[in-house]
Amino acid sequence: MAAHLRQPRLSVNMETVVQTALSRGYTAQGEMFSANNMALLAEEACRCKAELLSGGLSGDNAAAVVTHLWGRQPVLVPYDEDYNHEPCQRGGHRAHWAVASGVLLGLDQGSVSGSLGQPDPSLPWLNLPSDTSSPCPVRSTGLREVYVLAKQGKSLRYQLWSLDSVAQSNEQLRTMDPQRANDGTRYVVSTGGVEAGLAGKAVLLHTRTQGQ
Template identity: 75%
Template sequence: MAAHLRQPQLSVAMETVVQTAVRRGYTAQGEMFSACNMALLAEELCVCKAELLSGGLSGRNWAAVIKHLWSGQPVLIPYDEDFNHEPCQRQGYRAHWAVASGVLLGLNRGSVNNEHAQPDPSLPWLHVAKGGHLPCPITSTSATEVYILAKQGKSLRYQLWSLDSVAQSNGQLRMMDPLRANDGSQYVVPEEGVEAGLAGQAVLLYTQLQEPQ
C-alpha cells in the first residue's frame, strides 16, 4: 500500500514483499515484530528513504507525524487492531501494521492564516487552500483534534482514527498473543521481545524522494 503512494507510483507484488522479508530474516510467516526491520524492508522495496521514530507518538513525534502526513508522505504504524480494524489496546495480542496517508486537523478558530486558506462555500467551518500547497498550521496550541487517514491490509476502506487512540495503542504493544506463540509455528521476534521491537515506534517513508529533515 505504501509503494502505491510513492511518487512516481511503484507496484510491488505481495509475493515479492514476503519473499524478500523471509530472505532477509525479518519474518517466517509474514509477521513483522520489528519496526527497524520494517524500515529496512520499506527502503529496499519502495526504493525510498525510511526514518524510524521511537519514544512514542506524542510530544515531538506527534508533531513529526502530522507534518509528515501533511506533506503527502505515508507513515507505517504498528498498533493493536480491533475487530473493526480500528486501534484498540490488547497488549500486542492483535498487533498489525497500518499505512497512514493523510491527516485531518481540528484547529482553534482564528489559527488558520487567511492568506493561505479560505472557508468552503458550503461548509464555512472547513478551510481549503488558496491555489498551491497550504503550509501545515499545526502548533502546540492550535490543534484541538487530530485524525489520521489510515488503512490496514485486511480492511476494504480507509478510516479516520484519532491520533491519540493510535498513539495509545502503539505504545502498549508488549507481547505476542500466547495462543499464537504456542501454536507450533516459527516466528521472528526480536531478542528483547515484542515491546522493544514495536512499542512507541513508527516508520516515516519519504516516498517523494525527499531527505529526512
Template identity: 75%
Template structure:
C-alpha cells in the same frame, strides 16, 4: 499500500514483499514484529529513505508525524487492531500494521488563514489548503486525526492520533494462542515490546525539490 503513495507511484507485488522479507530473515509466516526490520524492508521495496521513530508517538514524535503526513508522505504504524480495524489496547495480542497517508487538524477558526485555505463548498467548517502552500499549523492544532488504512480493511478511516499513540505504546507480547501454536515466528530479541512499542516508520517518498513550499 505505501508503495502506491510514492511519487512516482510504484506497484509492488505482495509475493515479492513476502519473499524479500523471508529472504532477509525478517519474517517466517508473514509476521513483522520489528519496526527496524520494517524500515529496512520498506526502504528497499519502495526505493526511498525509511526513517525509524522511537520513544513513543507523542510530543516531538507526534509533531514529526503530523508534518510528514502534511507534506503528503506515508507513515507505517504498528498498533493493536480491534474488530472494526480501529486502534485498541490488547497488550499486543492483535498487533498489526497500518499505513497513514493524510492528516486532519482541528483548529480554532481564527487561526485559519483564508489566503492559503478555503472552506469546502459542501462542508463550510472544513478548510482545504490551496495548492499545499499552507505551512503546517501543528502548534495550533487542538485535535489531530490521521487518515489510515489497514490491509484487511476495505476503506480508509480517520483515527485520533492520541488513540493510535496509546495503542502503539502498549504493544508488549505476542498473542498467547499464536505463541503456543508450534509455528515458527521471527521475534526480535527482547520480544514484541522491544520490536514495536513506541515506534513508527516515516517513508520519505519525495525529494526536497518535490516538497510543497
C-alpha cells in the same frame, strides 16, 4: 499500500515483498514484529528513504508525524487492531500494521488563516491546503484535535483515527498473543520481544524528493 502512495506511483507485487522479507530473515510466516526490519523492507521494496521513529507518538514525535503527513508522506504504524480495524489496547495480542496517509486537524476558527488554503466548496468549515508548501499548524495554540487517515490491510476503506488513540495503542504493544506464541510455529521476534520491536515506534516514508 505505501508503494501506491509513492511519487511517481510504484507497482509492487505482494509476493515479491513477502519473498524479500523471507530472504532477509525479517519474517517466517508473514509476521513483522520489528519496526527496524519494516523500515529496511520498506526502503528496499518502495525504493525510498525510511525513517525509524522511536519513543512514542506523543509530544515532539506527534508533531513529526503530523508534519510528515501534512507533506503528503505516508507513515507505517504498528498498533493493536480491534475487530472494526480501529486501534485498541490488547497488550500486543492483536498487533498489526497500518498505513497513515493523511491528517485532519481540528483548529479554533479564529486560528485558521488564508495561508492554510481555501474552504472546501461543499464544507465551508473544512480548509484544504493548496499544496505541501502550506505551513503545518501543528504548533498552533488553536489546535484542539488531530486525526489521521489510516488503513489496515484487511480493511476495505480508510478510517479517521484520533492520533491519541493510535499513540496509546502503539505504546502498549508488549507481547504476542499466547495462543499464537504457543502454536508450534516459528516467528521472527526482535531480541527483547514484541515490546522492543514495536512499542512506541513508527516508520516515516520519504516518498517524494525535495521540490515535489
